[in-house]
Each structure stands twice: as structure tokens, then as C-alpha cells.
Amino acid sequence: MSDDYQKQLLAYNEDKRTACKYGDKCYQKNPKHLEKFKHPPSDNLKEFTQATKKQKLNNGESNTTHASKIEKDGPENEDNSELNIENQSENEDNDTDKEHQNTTKTNNSQVDTKPESELTESEFIQRNFLVKMPDDFYKFWEFCKIINEKDPLHAFEKVDLVLVGPFDVLAGKFQNVTKTKNEYLRHWRYYYDPPEMQTVIKCYDKEGYHIGYYRDEPLSDPCFVCSGNLINGQLTIMAGNLFGAVNVYLDNYVQKKCTPFNKMGIVKFQTKLKDYAKTENITLETKTDEMKSRNNKVVTRTFSGIGIVVPYNKKTQLGYRPLIETKDKIKKLLNNIVEAKEDGLRDDFLSKLQPIITMASIAADECDFGTSLELGLDLFNYGGEVFHNIILSLLISSYQLLGRDSFGDIMQAHLQDRKKSNNLSIL
Structure with missing residues (x-):
């Protein structure tokens, strides 16, 4: 391990900020995100992963799926798995990524002050x-x-x-x-x-x-x-x-x-x-x-019939992957959960939904942010208070990763008092 890298690693370990769970593959350029989360040295990710793995285990923490994937891929695959937004923006297949970067996300500072x-x-x-x-x-x-x-x-x-x-x-x-x-x-x-x-x-x-x-x-x-x-x-x-x-x-x-x-x-x-x-x-x-x-630019259709658009590279297929179950199967499962008359039966159906949620979360960990966005919007669209906590978990994280934080604020406010009413004025 080089002296320079040791210094970077030491500075990282002494940094009191929360570690970004996407590590070196985090594409965020949002100053608020960079201010809140710390990111590992990027010149030797494999060496960093191996060095921090031991520290995490000593602290009783488990590795993230994302870090495990990087280690498993090995040095020969690191270049292929690394997300480089700046290089991708030169590619015709990455028009959506380029547009996403150039779009103002939540810059309300002048208005807010x-x-x-x-x-x-x-x-x-x-x-x-x-x-x-x-x-x-x-x-x-x-x-x-x-x-x-x-x-x-x-x-x-x-x-x-x-x-x-x-x-x-x-x-x-x-x-x-x-x-x-x-x-x-x-x-x-x-x-x-x-x-x-x-x-x-x-x-x-x-x-x-x-x-x-x-x-x-x-x-x-x-x-x-x-x-x-x-x-x-x-x-x-x-x-x-x-x-x-x-x-x-x-x-x-x-x-x-x-x-x-x-x-x-x-x-x-x-x-x-x-x-x-x-x-x-x-x-x-x-x-x-x-x-x-x-x-x-639509990568998939949601239950509402409106497709979602996220930064997506057609060449590498990075940005979205399909859910592990079909729409019909998910709808049937959601219906069983909502219609279940006993808590035990509902819990059984919820346990069958969990693998779908887990895989969508893993997809987000690996920079396929559109997958968790799709599932969160589908659950919201289906309706039912039983899904509200899951919806919040999926969508707030997805919106933050996509630089659409305001949508997360809107969703959180909505689910606090979600009404099936035709009179929704606050005046």
C-alpha cells in the first residue's frame, strides 16, 4: 500500500461524516450530497475495499452488496463496472445521462432566502x-x-x-x-x-x-x-x-x-x-x-401507464434493470396482501413481496436506480396504507439518488394524510 494511499485511507477513516453506501461508484455531483457523505479514495478501489472490509468486520458491520460485488469481480473487471458519467456523456446512447446532469435538481436557494x-x-x-x-x-x-x-x-x-x-x-x-x-x-x-x-x-x-x-x-x-x-x-x-x-x-x-x-x-x-x-x-x-x-427515453411502464425516465446507458445497460417478477404477478400479490383478513395471512403474503423489494434495493445499490423507483411508484399506484412505509423507503432513496429530492418531500407529505376524496383544498 503506497504512502499516498495510506494517507487518503487514514483521512477517510478519521472523517466523521456518514460513508456513502455507493462508495466509488456514486455519480452524485449535488453539493449537499457531497457535503453530507464521505467517499473513498478512487485511485485503487479494490485495495480500499480490502482494507476497509477488515475494519468493518472488526466493528461488527457487514459489507454492502455493492462492495461485495466489486471484490468478487476482481481487478480485471473494475474498469468495466465503474460508472464514469463524464466519459459516458460523449456517447450517443447516454443522452439521458447528459440531460440529467445539466438539469437543475433542487436549487431553490435564491427563492428560499x-x-x-x-x-x-x-x-x-x-x-x-x-x-x-x-x-x-x-x-x-x-x-x-x-x-x-x-x-x-x-x-x-x-x-x-x-x-x-x-x-x-x-x-x-x-x-x-x-x-x-x-x-x-x-x-x-x-x-x-x-x-x-x-x-x-x-x-x-x-x-x-x-x-x-x-x-x-x-x-x-x-x-x-x-x-x-x-x-x-x-x-x-x-x-x-x-x-x-x-x-x-x-x-x-x-x-x-x-x-x-x-x-x-x-x-x-x-x-x-x-x-x-x-x-x-x-x-x-x-x-x-x-x-x-x-x-x-422511457425505460419501463409503471402501473399508472406512464413510463419512467432515468439516466440510462443503452450500451452498458446501467441505470435500470427489470423487476424480478412480472407486473401481473406483482399485482396479484399486492391484491392478496390488501385483501387478507388475518394478520398472519397478510404477513405470509408480505414475506413473498420481500424478495422483490430486496432485489430492487440491490439494483439501486448497483446504480440501477430506475428499478427501485419503478417498484415504489407501482406500490403507490396500487394503493393501500399497508404499503406506505415500503413506498417511503424505496422512493425517498430513489429520488435522492436521482437528484429529485423534492419528489421525496412531496411523497412524504402526501402519505402523511392520503385521502380518497374529491375535496382536497387546504384553504
Whole structure:
């Protein structure tokens, strides 16, 4: 062992910070992560693993799966197993990784340090809802003010829609109102809404139909606008922006709900929306180029029908691996757990779920972060309080590793008070 390496190892061992469990393979560049966790010397990982293994055993600790894999692979495989984001970004197969690195993750520092009285409406939304709203969100609000200047929230009431969520900020409903961080994150968050979805429109119906933006990164532009309900966890992609989504809704409304007496009025109403969108150069396409590009990056479909996008290298297949059971088998197992009438029987079914959870966690340990994200979202989408602790364990870790910490905060707040209700306002 070289003197230089000995010094590095000594400094590492004396460092009081928590050791990052991903060790030398950690790809995180987030300053908060680097400040919180210590990382081993990277010039000789095998030598470090062997040196620290003895220390861990002496302390009564077991090696992580990740460290064991590195030792088992041996020196000849170290170069192939090492994750090098900078080199991969030069590869065409790694466009997603490059995009992930360049995306701002949770950089709310400038907004967080401002006094609330100095916040703009968009900054207020970013601070309290942990997402940025796109341009079409604000243009849609302007259109609603044209339709109903006194009460823009109810501009679409004649077609059973009302604006909610972040629109309440634009309506001034949060002025002189004090709420907790978690309350803001639950404002109009429906039972099946994953952290990636932000509801902005609700429907006056018993099924809880609602419309919201869906994004893969907390502070990135939405990928599309989709709809959901309280009947099941299915999400339906509608269009690339809010104007396109509402246009789709109006098409369906005219076909299914209009009577001969009100059809003409609804058609004129829809024409106003189309004319405004054209004037503002807003597309009404249901499949935009951005949506098609995102679809090509999907590594797997979740129970909701919406695929997940994570940093993934097609050449090395690093970033995601399939779950060890099929979707049908997992759904059947989850149903057995929820429907079990005796604790003992439920525990038996839960023990059958454990290997799936364990393998998803091992996948995350080995930098296939998409696997644990997939399982966590599937459990959330299936529903049932019995899964909440498992969901939190899988998703908070996955979101942190992916640099999507805000989604973990949203999930934690949601599961603290998850309601199957059609009235989810905190005001």
C-alpha cells in the first residue's frame, strides 16, 4: 500500500461524516450530497475495499452488496463496472445521462432566502409546491381572465371544470394565509397523484376526474399534461400543454355530454380557446416532438401507464434493470396482501413481496436506480396504507439518488394524510 494511499485511507477513516453506501461508484455531483457523505479514495478501489472490509468486520458491520460485488469481480473487471458519467456523456446512447446532469435538481436557494412578501407568484409556487410552472400555465390564466374577469378560477364552469392547486396562488387565495410545508404539498393532491404530477384543474364529478402537469424532474418543464381519477390509478396523457389538454376535454365533452340546447354554446367556447392559442402561438397537438422524444427515453411502464425516465446507458445497460417478477404477478400479490383478513395471512403474503423489494434495493445499490423507483411508484399506484412505509423507503432513496429530492418531500407529505376524496383544498 503506497504512502499516498495510506494517507487518503487514514483521512477517510478519521472523517466523521456518514460513508456513502455507493462508495466509488456514486455519480452524485449535488453539493449537499457531497457535503453530507464521505467517499473513498478512487485511485485503487479494490485495495480500499480490502482494507476497509477488515475494519468493518472488526466493528461488527457487514459489507454492502455493492462492495461485495466489486471484490468478487476482481481487478480485471473494475474498469468495466465503474460508472464514469463524464466519459459516458460523449456517447450517443447516454443522452439521458447528459440531460440529467445539466438539469437543475433542487436549487431553490435564491427563492428560499427571499422574504415571503418579496416573492413573485411564480416564486411562491416554486417555494411551496416545489415545482416551476411553465409559460402556458400563466397564459391559460390570462385566457381565463378574458372569459371571466371577476372569477377566472370558474371560467370553465359551464363545462364542469374549475382551476385549482397553483392557480389558487394566482387568484390571491394564499394572501395572509399561513400553512405548513406539508400542507402546501397536499393542496389538491389526489389519492393516486404521484409526486411527478401537479393537479391544476378539477372536474365536478363523483369520479374525481382531474388534470395536471407531469414532469420527470422537479424544476424541469412538464413533459405533458395528463388526467387521472379516483376510481383507479390510471393516468391518461392528453397533450403537450394545458390548452391542448382542455381542448381534448372539450372534444370529449361535446361528443358525450352536450345536449342539442347547449352544444352550439360549447362549440363557440372551444373556438375562443383555439383562437387564443393560435394568437399566442401555442400548439394544441396531442403528441408534440418533446413528448415523442421523452417516450423514446422511457425505460419501463409503471402501473399508472406512464413510463419512467432515468439516466440510462443503452450500451452498458446501467441505470435500470427489470423487476424480478412480472407486473401481473406483482399485482396479484399486492391484491392478496390488501385483501387478507388475518394478520398472519397478510404477513405470509408480505414475506413473498420481500424478495422483490430486496432485489430492487440491490439494483439501486448497483446504480440501477430506475428499478427501485419503478417498484415504489407501482406500490403507490396500487394503493393501500399497508404499503406506505415500503413506498417511503424505496422512493425517498430513489429520488435522492436521482437528484429529485423534492419528489421525496412531496411523497412524504402526501402519505402523511392520503385521502380518497374529491375535496382536497387546504384553504
